[in-house]
Amino acid sequence: MHVHFLPPNIQKAVWNVFDTAGPKIGREWPIRYRQPHEERVELLRAMGVRRFSTLPYAHKPGVAAYLNDWSRAFAADVPEVIWSATFFPEEGVAAYVGELVEAGVELFKLHLQVGEFHLDDPLLDDVWGPLEDAGVPILVHAGSGPVGNDFTGPDSMQRLLERHPRLPIIVAHMGAPEVVRFLRLAEEHEHVRLDTTMVFTDFFGMPYPAWLVPRLVDLQPKILLGTDFPTIPYPYAHQLEGLARLDLGDDWLRAVCWENGAGLFGAERSVRP
Numbered sequence: 001m002h003v004h005f006l007p008p009n010i011q012k013a014v015w016n017v018f019d020t021a022g023p024k025i026g027r028e029w030p031i032r033y034r035q036p037h038e039e040r041v042e043l044l045r046a047m048g049v050r051r052f053s054t055l056p057y058a059h060k061p062g063v064a065a066y067l068n069d070w071s072r073a074f075a076a077d078v079p080e081v082i083w084s085a086t087f088f089p090e091e092g093v094a095a096y097v098g099e100l101v102e103a104g105v106e107l108f109k110l111h112l113q114v115g116e117f118h119l120d121d122p123l124l125d126d127v128w129g130p131l132e133d134a135g136v137p138i139l140v141h142a143g144s145g146p147v148g149n150d151f152t153g154p155d156s157m158q159r160l161l162e163r164h165p166r167l168p169i170i171v172a173h174m175g176a177p178e179v180v181r182f183l184r185l186a187e188e189h190e191h192v193r194l195d196t197t198m199v200f201t202d203f204f205g206m207p208y209p210a211w212l213v214p215r216l217v218d219l220q221p222k223i224l225l226g227t228d229f230p231t232i233p234y235p236y237a238h239q240l241e242g243l244a245r246l247d248l249g250d251d252w253l254r255a256v257c258w259e260n261g262a263g264l265f266g267a268e269r270s271v272r273p
């Protein structure tokens, strides 16, 4: 659910932020998988990952279209890719989102910490209604981890869901560190889901509250495996280990690691980017 493939120049800039442990990261972050794209695709295949996203995200106006074109071409080349795109509060956003939805895009990604905008930014007003009707999932990094700012946290998502309660939002990183309020948003809205990216690993540093874990049983159909591959400081398998040690049973693991994602995006891609 949560894998990144970015244009090489953008990928380099993102990794530079992690490598220098800059103020948006706040800690050492030794990236584990720096191989070229082709090798990383092969690695995912070898590990048995049958579908994966690319998740572009914009940090300023004017770059979403470039990211989306690159992402579309990448998806056209790699059949396992969940065709991903992004958008930004800017002039013309409703038009390019509409075109992508029409063409069959499978997933959008937004990053509130990096993009520094609220989900209910007025420039996005015309985007949400059509997305709600089309039912295209939107993966949002909204939680205040690793370092929060004025735009992170559950408030703007809560306000948006009051206006558009059927939006199929996927909350990245289970919304950490605001895991309680984001869990509640998933419990209260039929189409809000959570992705597990990094949350149950030893590295994460924000232990998931034990009293919350039983509620993950009821949410079984709405939790999706996420990894943040390749920008992770541990072996890919460690995330699976983290999920397994929650001890919620094999059915729960099958649902989270495969069935829920396959149900949402299909076991194979049916659109041509």
Ligand SMILES: [Zn+2]
Pocket (backbone or CB within 6 Å): 002, 004, 228
């Ligand atoms: Zn990510």
